[in-house]
Amino acid sequence: MSAERELPRFRPPHPGEYIRDDILPSLEMTITDLAEHLGVSRASLSELVNGNRSLSIEMAQRLGQAFGNGTRFWVQLQMQRDIWDAEKNSGIKIKLLRQRSGKAA
Amino acid sequence: MSAERELPRFRPPHPGEYIRDDILPSLEMTITDLAEHLGVSRASLSELVNGNRSLSIEMAQRLGQAFGNGTRFWVQLQMQRDIWDAEKNSGIKIKLLRQRSGKAA
DNA sequence: GACTCGTGTAACGTGACGCTTGACGCGTAA
DNA sequence: TTACGCGTCAAGCGTCACGTTACACGAGTC
Numbered sequence: 001m002s003a004e005r006e007l008p009r010f011r012p013p014h015p016g017e018y019i020r021d022d023i024l025p026s027l028e029m030t031i032t033d034l035a036e037h038l039g040v041s042r043a044s045l046s047e048l049v050n051g052n053r054s055l056s057i058e059m060a061q062r063l064g065q066a067f068g069n070g071t072r073f074w075v076q077l078q079m080q081r082d083i084w085d086a087e088k089n090s091g092i093k094i095k096l097l098r099q100r101s102g103k104a105a
Numbered sequence: 106m107s108a109e110r111e112l113p114r115f116r117p118p119h120p121g122e123y124i125r126d127d128i129l130p131s132l133e134m135t136i137t138d139l140a141e142h143l144g145v146s147r148a149s150l151s152e153l154v155n156g157n158r159s160l161s162i163e164m165a166q167r168l169g170q171a172f173g174n175g176t177r178f179w180v181q182l183q184m185q186r187d188i189w190d191a192e193k194n195s196g197i198k199i200k201l202l203r204q205r206s207g208k209a210a
Numbered sequence: 211g212a213c214t215c216g217t218g219t220a221a222c223g224t225g226a227c228g229c230t231t232g233a234c235g236c237g238t239a240a
Numbered sequence: 241t242t243a244c245g246c247g248t249c250a251a252g253c254g255t256c257a258c259g260t261t262a263c264a265c266g267a268g269t270c
Binding site: 026027029037038039057058060061062065066067068071072075076079082083086087090092093094095096097 | 142162167181187
């Protein structure tokens with residue numbers, strides 16, 4: 001009874017929202033600018049920023065280097081959203097397997 | 106100077122190793138047994154256990170439900186390894202973008 | 211009006227990868 | 241030898257991030 005963290009009440013924000021709302025304004029950059037700086041296509045970054053695509057590990061690396069907050073930050077952002085979606089939308093129901101820790105009823 | 110966590114010195118273990126070394130023995134189950142319980146094919150679980158495949162979100166859900174430690178645990182296991190690999194093997198070098206926080210040299 | 215930017219998005223091809231199915235090799239018991 | 245359980249491999253499929261190219265729209269500017 002420990003590893004089960006509660007699901008957030010609301011769907012975690014897409015990494016792209018963060019880029020759009022916080023990063024780009026504070027850097028005074030356009031999507032086109034940032035895409036060029038990151039070495040990705042404009043279309044690719046645009047779709048990411050608009051939430052139409054999820055973050056790859058490689059994209060997370062680029063963002064982490066560009067903004068100085070590391071790969072992990074971005075991957076976790078995406079991960080939280082992925083987990084939320086998975087828990088919400090799936091009908092997977094697997095029965096709990098009891099580890100044999102001595103006391104077997 | 107905060108979000109940059111250090112990379113582990115050694116490659117984080119593959120989730121499959123954990124299943125093979127700890128879970129399966131303590132449950133006294135075979136790969137075939139567990140695959141059936143999880144509702145996936147033998148081959149799929151076999152490749153996972155042997156480190157030839159990484160964990161999908163859906164597989165993480167199944168494992169999390171079966172072992173009672175939640176989806177997040179398994180996804181994080183995989184994430185740590187993915188990040189480690191990405192940092193080690195990639196030649197990506199993006200210049201840091203300075204946020205304009207008042208003091209501009 | 212025409213021109214330039216910045217943007218969103220669709221179509222196409224590509225490569226990566228998780229998954230299933232079917233077949234194979236190996237060990238063990240009848 | 242035959243039969244069975246187990247693990248693994250190979251082929252095929254679907255999904256998806258990505259680049260490229262192209263088009264359409266709005267806001268400025270001339």
